[in-house]
Amino acid sequence: MTIIWTIIIGFVIGLLARALMPGRDPGGFIITTIIGIAGALVGSFVGQALGFYAQGEPVGMIMSVLGAILLLVGYRYLVPTTSTSRL
Numbered sequence: 001m002t003i004i005w006t007i008i009i010g011f012v013i014g015l016l017a018r019a020l021m022p023g024r025d026p027g028g029f030i031i032t033t034i035i036g037i038a039g040a041l042v043g044s045f046v047g048q049a050l051g052f053y054a055q056g057e058p059v060g061m062i063m064s065v066l067g068a069i070l071l072l073v074g075y076r077y078l079v080p081t082t083s084t085s086r087l
Helices: 004-022 029-049 062-076
Strands: none
Touching: 004 029, 004 062, 029 062
């Protein structure tokens, strides 16, 4: 059951990150969920490194969204948008 909650919360975090970042994203539902879950992990790591959270404490929603935004920026630079115009 915890994996299902992780996926649901990761999707919500990913949606919030996409809503706060202007522009088009090259990913869909699955990429949004993966970025949200990974953003929560990045937010937890950064929060622990800065001393905001201790080991085993759940990461805050704000740090999760900030981590997801950071990953979304990286994803946008790594995955180019394709152009459909051909000569």
